[in-house]
Amino acid sequence: xRDRLPDSQWFERHKGKLGGFLAGSLxxxxxxxxxxxxxxxxxxxxxxxxxxxxxxxDW
Numbered sequence: 264x265r266d267r268l269p270d271s272q273w274f275e276r277h278k279g280k281l282g283g284f285l286a287g288s289l290x291x292x293x294x295x296x297x298x299x300x301x302x303x304x305x306x307x308x309x310x311x312x313x314x315x316x317x318x319x320x321d322w
Contacts, residue, residue, distance in 0.1 A: 274281070296307050305311070 300307055
């Protein structure tokens with residue numbers, strides 16, 4: 264069990280991996296939110312309300 268516990272140098276050896284993982288995760292979320300805002304034209308978190316005007320096709 265002792266060999267599975269991280270030693271004091273573990274974070275120092277793996278800080279690049281951890282930083283890359285966190286940057287990639289955060290970057291994916293930010294890029295997704297940007298694309299949602301760019302496509303919909305609405306701010307993030309705004310709920311869409313149905314239009315009060317009902318439009319029927321002119322058959």
